[in-house]
Amino acid sequence: MCIPPEAQWKRATIPDRRSVPFFGQGRGLTDSQSLDSIPPPPSPKLRRAQKVAEQKAQRIQDFKQRCGPGFSSSSAWQARPWQHRIAIEQGIRKQDALPEEMEVVEDPTIEEPVGINPVQVEVGEFEEPTVDVEEIVAENPCQNYHCKHGKVCELDENNTPMCVCQDPSSCPASTAVFEKVCGTDNKTYDTSCHFFATKCTLEGTKKGHKLHLDYIGPCKFIPECLDTELSEFPLRMRDWLKNVLVTLYERDEDNNLLTEKQKLRVKKIHENEKRLEAGDHTVELLTRDFEKNYNMYIFPVHWQFGQLDQHPVDGYLSHTELAPLRAPLIPMEHCTTRFFETCDLDNDKYIALEEWGNCFGIKEKDIDKDLVI
Structure with a gap:
């Protein structure tokens, strides 16, 4: 029996409206269009519809070969355009109800400003502030303690400054003749430091009481003043x-x-x-x-x-x-x-x-x- 393929296709596809492809918003097929002219969409649903269309075309081709070229299937299909349009519109409404595929957009991470500073500072950009802690050194009580010539400051057992006689051997040596001095004992001392240190060691003695710095320079003969x-x-x-x-x-x-x-x-x-x-x-x-x-x-x-x-x-x-x-x-x-x-x-x-x-x-x-x- 030669049953027009349109009827076979109609009975096979119309009850299952989900198989109807989506061809565009509010747009159906005209009489001059065929399913073969529609480019295959990337959607799986459209690929299934394309497969159905290919099967329909194959049935029509087989029908012509069996029933002869004189039988036209277009009249049967053209006699019921409203059925095709209903199927298309139902498929469109079903497609609209399906969730659309959305492009996945990576949500950029927005870093919150640090504190009240609107400028975001990357971690590690700055080192932790360092505070230089000066070493607190106890002031030397002898630092501002004045001692007369020939004496130096030392601290006693109570950390109290006191003046003691300087050791003459601790005095620096002279570097020039004019640094030497002559005492009233007619003795040349290497420097004034040596003289005053020696005088200090003689404190409390008669010799120390009479000893004074006479003049600058080595001792020499001084004539009598007339x-x-x-x-x-x-x-x-x-x-x-x-x-x-x-x-x-x-x-x-x-x-x-x-x-x-x-x-x-x-x-x-x-x-x-x-x-x-x-x-x-x-x-x-x-x-x-x-x-x-x-x-x-x-x-x-x-x-x-x-x-x-x-x-x-x-x-x-x-x-x-x-x-x-x-x-x-x-x-x-x-x-x-x-x-x-x-x-x-x-x-x-x-x-x-x-x-x-x-x-x-x-x-x-x-x-x-x-x-x-």
Whole structure:
């Protein structure tokens, strides 16, 4: 029996609506279209529909071969276009009910900002902050503890600083001749450190009480100071003090040598046109200049006393306080020692401001402690 393949296909496929392929939204087949013209979709459902269409085409081809070319199957198919359309629409509705295949999109991980800082910092980008903890070293009590020449600071059993005599062997050796010193015992010491350390070890003895630093340099023969030479010494000493002060004024560019009060005093001396130029001058010239320009010498004498009266500032000069001025002068001025001895009128081993002024010819009424600035 030759049953048109359309009827066979209809009975086989229409009851199972899930087998109807999806060809597009709201779009069915026209009379001029065939299933063979539809490209196979990638969906499994469409592949099954394509297979059904291929089977239908094969049945039609077999029918023509068995029943002959005069029988047309198109009339049977064309007589029922509504059946085909119903099948297609039902398949479309069923396809719409199925979940669509969705492209898997990788959800990027969004890192939350660290703290309130909107800038995300990668782990390990910065090292952990390190805090340098300075080692706390206990302050040495001897650090700011002052000891006089010849003594050093040491700590007792209670960690209390105390001054003890320095070992002379611990003093550094001299590197030049001018570092050597001569003591009043007429002995040359390698350095002033060796001298004061030795003097400290003699504390409490008669020898130690008489031992003093005599002058700078190795011990040498110092001629005796005659009376005539002693009378000339204050003249040269006054002139030298004045010229030293004027030189300091001229070179004091950084205000480190003289105070403002001292500068005001020296300014008048510096502007004095009659002052003597530095150098060797005859006794007569020095005497005349002192008489004519007496006021120019008052302040330099007071200034030098103030420079020496430092330990302590009490208005008296001890043998130790005189050393910075006397020690360098003795090798050049052999009357230095005798001059300072004569200044101590009361022989108390100290030179007061009044005694100092008198030695340099300053009148008693002009000696003023307020000028010691």
